[in-house]
Amino acid sequence: MPLASRPGYLVRRLHQIHSAIFLEECQEFGITPVQYGLITTLLNNPGIDQVTLGGEVGIDRTNVADVLNRLSERGLVRRERSQTDRRSMVAFLTKEGEAVADKMYDSMRRAQDRFLAPLRPEFRAAFLAMVTELIEGNSKYSLPDSNSASGRRKSTADRDE
Amino acid sequence: MPLASRPGYLVRRLHQIHSAIFLEECQEFGITPVQYGLITTLLNNPGIDQVTLGGEVGIDRTNVADVLNRLSERGLVRRERSQTDRRSMVAFLTKEGEAVADKMYDSMRRAQDRFLAPLRPEFRAAFLAMVTELIEGNSKYSLPDSNSASGRRKSTADRDE
DNA sequence: CGATAAAGAGATGTATACTGAGTAATTAGG
DNA sequence: CCTAATTACTCAGTATACATCTCTTTATCG
Numbered sequence: 278m279p280l281a282s283r284p285g286y287l288v289r290r291l292h293q294i295h296s297a298i299f300l301e302e303c304q305e306f307g308i309t310p311v312q313y314g315l316i317t318t319l320l321n322n323p324g325i326d327q328v329t330l331g332g333e334v335g336i337d338r339t340n341v342a343d344v345l346n347r348l349s350e351r352g353l354v355r356r357e358r359s360q361t362d363r364r365s366m367v368a369f370l371t372k373e374g375e376a377v378a379d380k381m382y383d384s385m386r387r388a389q390d391r392f393l394a395p396l397r398p399e400f401r402a403a404f405l406a407m408v409t410e411l412i413e414g415n416s417k418y419s420l421p422d423s424n425s426a427s428g429r430r431k432s433t434a435d436r437d438e
Numbered sequence: 439m440p441l442a443s444r445p446g447y448l449v450r451r452l453h454q455i456h457s458a459i460f461l462e463e464c465q466e467f468g469i470t471p472v473q474y475g476l477i478t479t480l481l482n483n484p485g486i487d488q489v490t491l492g493g494e495v496g497i498d499r500t501n502v503a504d505v506l507n508r509l510s511e512r513g514l515v516r517r518e519r520s521q522t523d524r525r526s527m528v529a530f531l532t533k534e535g536e537a538v539a540d541k542m543y544d545s546m547r548r549a550q551d552r553f554l555a556p557l558r559p560e561f562r563a564a565f566l567a568m569v570t571e572l573i574e575g576n577s578k579y580s581l582p583d584s585n586s587a588s589g590r591r592k593s594t595a596d597r598d599e
Numbered sequence: 600c601g602a603t604a605a606a607g608a609g610a611t612g613t614a615t616a617c618t619g620a621g622t623a624a625t626t627a628g629g
Numbered sequence: 630c631c632t633a634a635t636t637a638c639t640c641a642g643t644a645t646a647c648a649t650c651t652c653t654t655t656a657t658c659g
Binding site: 454457458461487488489499500503523525526527 | 606609617
């Protein structure tokens with residue numbers, strides 16, 4: 278089975294390529310794809326705790342802490358202990374964080390569009406549907422056990438944009 | 439644009455999921471997806487130099503050195519200076535390296551199959567074709583400049599398996 | 600043939616991603 | 630109500646991935 282026909286290889290390259298395009302398109306902001314995912318989730322769910330945040334964005338709990346650290350060092354995110362459960366840290370966007378989320382939106386959209394551009398337009402929805410199918414069908418592997426527990430709080434609004 | 443509809447998010451999750459399945463299926467060998475890609479490429483191209491190797495496997499040249507280091511510490515890979523170009527390092531699988539490549543093959547296949555399982559069988563080829571299309575259409579972002587130069591040697595056989 | 604440009608490899612630093620161990624706070628059971 | 634289990638987080642360690650800078654080797658040009 279040649280490398281170029283292995284799903285795993287293809288998916289890794291796809292991820293690599295998207296990261297490169299996103300980073301190029303959003304260069305001026307110095308925000309990575311994962312950081313942007315966290316930022317938009319915080320925008321829609323201010324005061325969310327780190328475990329729930331990781332569940333929403335699809336990253337490991339320790340990684341959430343790492344990324345939030347970098348974002349709060351840059352003044353985009355503010356963290357504090359939860360009032361209701363003092364084990365938890367809850368996170369908010371600062372004013373600057375909200376400004377960055379806003380200013381980056383168009384660049385993010387351009388990155389997504391450029392990534393999908395090689396695919397004939399009529400195939401794009403089908404492609405995304407198949408990817409979603411693969412993610413949902415494999416959902417039990419989608420995140421480590423560390424995040425799986427607990428009552429995955431329903432996200433408040435999902436107005437996104 | 440909600441997170442779950444962004445191509446970048448979906449592709450990241452897909453990569454995450456495949457890694458988890460591969461790691462689980464190949465647990466007993468302690469070999470990661472990237473390491474296995476390098477090993478099979480070395481199997482088909484013994485004595486390949488590091489830059490060409492990186493081009494074949496789709497990883498950065500410094501990363502090639504890192505991964506080869508780990509593999510040679512475990513006695514799976516042997517490296518030496520090229521006879522023809524003493525700037526280059528060329529790599530070979532050791533006997534143990536070849537044995538591991540052989541023993542892992544079935545586990546790798548199982549990982550790939552499990553990953554694709556949620557997709558209806560008649561869609562799988564179409565999915566892989568679309569992914570390939572996206573990779574080729576975006577090929578200019580597929581690898582950093584550091585690898586792009588030089589005469590990407592034609593791989594000798596590609597008998598793979 | 601010697602100066603210099605180009606290429607390859609290495610080291611260093613950043614970011615993502617995950618595991619495992621350990622600590623503190625909360626909840627559940629007896 | 631006190632102990633045990635669970636949960637949230639942190640810290641340390643490993644691996645991938647990439648950028649950048651330095652050093653050596655090779656190639657080229659005058």
